[in-house]
Amino acid sequence: MKIEQIRITPVAFRDPPVLNASGVHIPYALRAVIEVEDSSGCIGLGETYGDLPALNNLIKVKDKLIGLSPYDINALHKIIKSEIKPDISQGFANLNPGTHAAKAATNTFAAFEVAFLDLQAKAKSIPLAELLGGIIRKKVPYSAYLFYKFKEHINAPYEADPWGEALTPEQIVAQATKMVSMHGFQSLKLKAGVLKPEIEIDTILALSKAFPKSPLRIDPNANWSIKTAINVANKLDGVIEYYEDPVPTLKGMGELRKNTNLKLATNMVVTSFKEFKENIFTNSSQVILSDHHFWGGLLATKHLAWMCDLFNFELSMHSNSHMGISLMAMTHLAASTPNLDYACDTHYPWYEEDVIQGDRIQFSKGAVSIDKSKPGLGVELDYEKLEKLHQQYLECGYKITSEQGEYMRKFQPEFPFKKPRY
Secondary structure, eight states, X not given: OOEEEEEEEEEXXXXXXXXXXXXXXXXXXXXXXXXXXXXXXXXXXXXXXXXXXHHHHHHHHHGGGTTOOTTOHHHHHHHHHHHOOOOOSXXXXXXXXXXXXXXXXXXXXXXXXXXXXHHHHHHHTSXXXXXXXXXXXXXXXXXXXXXXXXXXXXXOSSOXXXXXXXXXXXXXXXXXXXXXXXXXXXXXXXXXXXXXXXXXXXXXXXXXXXOTTSOEEEEOTTOSOHHHHHHHHHHHTTTOSEEEOOSSSHHHHHHHHTTOOSOEEESSSOXXXXXXXXXXXXXXXXXXXEOHHHHTSHHHHHHHHHHHHHTXXXXXXXXXXXXXXXXXXXXXXXXXXXXXXXXXXXXXXXOOOOOBSSSOOOOBTTEEEOOTTSOBTSOOXXXXXXXXXXHHHHXXXXXXXXXXXXXXXXXXXXXXXXXXXX
């Protein structure tokens, strides 16, 4: 079995004007869909970042993979390592380290690895989770992802989304109530670092009152100073299950750790095994939020899980703006990982567009199930949907999703780029 064709299709799907520490999401999320086809006509699927630098790396490598066996993950790694040179001259400027130049090779490898493994599992007619070590849980829990947001985008490039404005604690509680009613989520996460910390504290306390049995978490994306983070920690001690990336850097998280009993979680300061090693000695973060897109794929994330188990760190999963292929890759990985300690993050309920056949992936009581009758990731491409979202990519005018700060200035001309701001 050899790889005969590889297709990379950039797509764009509608993204609501949700807010974070860097600004506001631009009107379209960008992704790249990967098809790896073998000599029998079987196709393995992958999905990753669609920003132009990431897309160019995928295109640069793809033809060099023709003729490989989809089982030869070592050859895949060798080719990408030789072709993609990461730029480690800068720290992570974006919220999402997966799109940073320092992660270029890791991100590219992860994108193709998922498609290779999907192809392997399909060849054996087994779910991908079985290939990854066996199904530990048939249902993988996810958390409702709550955002402060504007009612609609500037210049209304399409009709306003059905979620409406959310800029107060009461509006966030209403958002959470709707999301839990629709999908049955058992835990709630608030994207913070947006409004004054006092408002965000009030929001968490309002959520705690409205959902007294639901675990809560808050993520300011390193937009708070140590002083602010300590103050918030004191007020939310005993209310949240963990405290995600309130301050920048491993050193900053370590300093905060000395001043709170809350568990600290991260997807920003521990994003590689080198940083994991540093974290062993500093204990700056007790909960590691993995993401196969920037940790180097599914197998590398399995190694991360083993390391967390060895060194007594807890584990969950970070999410970015994704479609069904990435959601199912996360689900199969989580289904085969014994030490998954918390419900995973997902942006998926915020979107209506996808490229997979049939209905969108469904949540039942906040969980996504593994269908053992479906091999590989359990999803296939709908080529009409793929072409529609590809045309949307060509026409939308965006090639970089990190333009959130510049876009925010269309709403608030004086919006500062400096972080931390509070």
